[in-house]
Amino acid sequence: MANQRLFLGIDCGTQGTKAIVLDAHSGQVLGQGAAAHKLISGANGRREQDTAQWLGALTLATRRALLAADIDGQDILGLGVSAQQHGLVLLDDQGQVLRPAKLWCDTETTAQNDRLLNHLGGEKGSLERLGVVIAPGYTVSKLLWTKEQHPDLFTRIAHILLPHDYLNFWLTGRHCSEYGDASGTGYFNVRTRRWDVQLLCDIDPTGRLQAALPELIDAHQAVGTLLPGIAEHLGINPQALVSSGGGDNMMGAIGTGNIKPGAITMSLGSSGTVYAFAEQPKVSADAAVATFCSSSGGWLPLICTMNLTNATAVIRELLALDIDDFNALVAQAPIGAEGVSMLPFLNGERVPALPHATASLLGLTMDNLTRANLCRAVVEGTTFGLRYGLDLLHHNGLQSLRICLIGGGSKSAAWRQIVADTMNMKVVCPEQSEAAALGAAIQAAWCKSWANGHEDSLADLCERCVKLDSASESWPIAENVAATRLAYERYQRHVATL
Numbered sequence: 001m002a003n004q005r006l007f008l009g010i011d012c013g014t015q016g017t018k019a020i021v022l023d024a025h026s027g028q029v030l031g032q033g034a035a036a037h038k039l040i041s042g043a044n045g046r047r048e049q050d051t052a053q054w055l056g057a058l059t060l061a062t063r064r065a066l067l068a069a070d071i072d073g074q075d076i077l078g079l080g081v082s083a084q085q086h087g088l089v090l091l092d093d094q095g096q097v098l099r100p101a102k103l104w105c106d107t108e109t110t111a112q113n114d115r116l117l118n119h120l121g122g123e124k125g126s127l128e129r130l131g132v133v134i135a136p137g138y139t140v141s142k143l144l145w146t147k148e149q150h151p152d153l154f155t156r157i158a159h160i161l162l163p164h165d166y167l168n169f170w171l172t173g174r175h176c177s178e179y180g181d182a183s184g185t186g187y188f189n190v191r192t193r194r195w196d197v198q199l200l201c202d203i204d205p206t207g208r209l210q211a212a213l214p215e216l217i218d219a220h221q222a223v224g225t226l227l228p229g230i231a232e233h234l235g236i237n238p239q240a241l242v243s244s245g246g247g248d249n250m251m252g253a254i255g256t257g258n259i260k261p262g263a264i265t266m267s268l269g270s271s272g273t274v275y276a277f278a279e280q281p282k283v284s285a286d287a288a289v290a291t292f293c294s295s296s297g298g299w300l301p302l303i304c305t306m307n308l309t310n311a312t313a314v315i316r317e318l319l320a321l322d323i324d325d326f327n328a329l330v331a332q333a334p335i336g337a338e339g340v341s342m343l344p345f346l347n348g349e350r351v352p353a354l355p356h357a358t359a360s361l362l363g364l365t366m367d368n369l370t371r372a373n374l375c376r377a378v379v380e381g382t383t384f385g386l387r388y389g390l391d392l393l394h395h396n397g398l399q400s401l402r403i404c405l406i407g408g409g410s411k412s413a414a415w416r417q418i419v420a421d422t423m424n425m426k427v428v429c430p431e432q433s434e435a436a437a438l439g440a441a442i443q444a445a446w447c448k449s450w451a452n453g454h455e456d457s458l459a460d461l462c463e464r465c466v467k468l469d470s471a472s473e474s475w476p477i478a479e480n481v482a483a484t485r486l487a488y489e490r491y492q493r494h495v496a497t498l
Contacts, residue, residue: 006030006071007448008079008236009255009441010058011248011434012163014039014049014103014270017057018434021069021076022441024456027464029432030071033064040100045107045348048100051089054163055170062234073234078222078241078448080440081171082251083164085184088142091159091169098153101163102142105271105306107348110355112148113141116186119202123287131190132183133287135350137306140186144203154204160212164245171242172224175214180250180300182216183292190291190299191281219244219295220458222447243447246295248436249273249302255439256404256430257466259296259458264393264400265435266386266419266427268409270310274389275302276398284396288351288389295443296458301398303351303389308382309408311344311359315378319371323412326375331414333376335421335480336487338368341494342381351389352495362494379415380422380484384491387422402426404468406435416472421480422488429472438465 005025011018016036020029035057040048066073086104091097102109113136120126126133134140139162147154161169162185165177182188187199195216200209217223222241231238245251249267252258256265258277267273275292278299283291294300316326345357361377394400403425409415410429420427432438442461449456 004075005077005445006075007441007444008062008065008076009437009439009444010062010079010081010167011251011437011440012054012058012081012083012167013248014084014105017054017061018437019058019061019065020432020434020437020441021065021071022438022445022465024442024445024461024465027467029438031065031067031069032434033061033068035060035064042108045110047103047106049103050100051097051166054167058167059234062236066235073236076236076240078243078444079236080243080251080444080447081164081167081245082248082436082440083162083167085162085181085247085249086137086139087163088139089161089163089166090146090157091161092156093158095169098156099150104137105347106142107136107355109141109145110136112144113138116141116144127283127285127287130186130188130196131281131283132186132290132292134186136355137350138184138186140199143209147204157208157212159214160209161214164247165214168223168242168245171226171230173227174224176217176223177214178217178219178244178246178295179293180219180295181247184247184290190293191283193293217244219246219297219443220446220450222451241444241448241451243440243444244295245440246443249275250292250295250300251436251439251443252406253277253294253300253439254296254442254458254462255432255435255437255466256406257462258404259294259462262399262401263404264402265404265406267407268308268405268415269407270308272305272308272382272386273302274386274393275300276393276400278398282397284392286392286395288353289392289396301393301396303392305351305382305385305389306347306349307344307385311346311382312378312409314346315374319374327412327414329372329375330379330412333370333372335483336490337373337376337380339363339365340368340373340377341490342377343494343498344378344381349385351385351392354498357498379418380487381491383418383422384488387488390423400425402428405429406433416474420474420476421484424476424481426476427474429469431467431469
């Protein structure tokens with residue numbers, strides 16, 4: 001149809017890749033597709049992925065989305081890539097990947113991170129210098145780890161890329177990065193929006209890492225057009241513009257319309273995140289708040305918890321429950337799970353800052369050890385971590401009017417109500433649950449608009465393409481809020497003992 005303006009949004013996550021086709025003219029999502037990834041795990045906290053899986057999944061998800069939308073890929077005007085943050089992809093001078101990508105959830109580099117943090121002068125020094133406190137998940141410790149564990153391979157590094165940078169390179173042949181995703185590397189200054197080259201020289205005085213840095217581009221800039229062979233492989237118009245793309249949190253912000261002050265996005269995914277838009281880089285004194293750049297021209301103060309649906313899934317599998325049965329048991333148990341508390345720190349934890357913590361179940365008696373209470377306790381425990389993080393954002397002066405809830409957990413009505421009662425705030429989900437893929441498609445439309453002389457602002461596009469699902473609205477209930485507050489205080493007392 002002549003008045004359609006079609007864009008592809010791709011989101012490469014830990015568990016799989018999603019693709020959506022967006023008509024930026026009508027604001028409608030016309031089709032979507034997905035394909036799964038596998039994780040490489042080790043007992044020492046290793047969490048890696050084979051990058052070839054990402055390429056296969058991107059191809060499959062894209063083809064499925066085009067098929068579902070029933071459109072010709074030649075009509076696609078542009079595409080945007082969102083991906084999991086912090087991962088490290090190393091290329092040699094031939095553009096070949098040197099080893100599996102180390103991911104955000106990898107904790108094998110904790111010792112290297114501790115040494116780097118010490119080198120920066122601790123949390124205070126890291127905040128002053130970079131505007132963020134480096135954590136084991138960040139990219140910088142992965143570089144030091146590679147140097148120490150794989151010295152031969154280290155000498156062959158020609159390009160250091162984040163997951164979304166690597167996918168953009170595969171699509172266009174160009175090595176570049178944008179400010180939002182670069183904020184999570186640990187060698188980028190979020191205030192000045194520049195690489196901290198000196199830190200990389202401290203890791204490796206030869207200058208190899210500095211030379212391997214990608215070029216930084218603005219969020220509204222295109223990386224380029226598709227390589228002819230890739231366009232043919234994907235079945236997409238070779239003139240399609242590839243936008244700057246960004247990290248999944250930055251793209252999730254765009255995909256929930258979180259591009260001006262007052263909005264809060266909360267994601268109930270494998271990990272939990274809470275983030276808000278800020279016009280200035282007001283860096284929090286609390287190490288747990290990461291004042292990242294946004295992919296819309298501002299900043300995106302963010303907190304991330306390491307344990308969310310990965311923790312609820314463990315309990316679900318333990319009790320052999322499907323999602324519906326699990327949610328029914330959560331709703332059946334009373335607020336506070338009759339005294340059962342779960343500190344769900346199965347992966348260690350970032351917020352609260354307990355990297356070496358393990359999970360624990362507390363308050364068990366002969367009477368309250370039920371399946372329902374276990375299910376309720378894991379959902380409350382993970383949600384309380386997000387409440388702790390939201391309080392940190394509020395302490396830093398961020399205002400919030402309502403929460404836009406995304407991620408797998410947001411599909412549960414019981415969980416939405418727990419979030420509303422825990423945060424004492426209205427909660428609503430967007431119609432399009434794949435917010436990061438939607439954000440990537442919207443950003444692609446924005447980049448195309450810039451290239452065409454600004455037909456649409458980002459605000460125009462978000463207004464048109466981000467739709468809220470009124471059926472998902474959950475309001476806090478006064479008596480629930482009071483009961484939840486008591487359960488949250490109990491959680492805080494348990495955390496304090498760690």
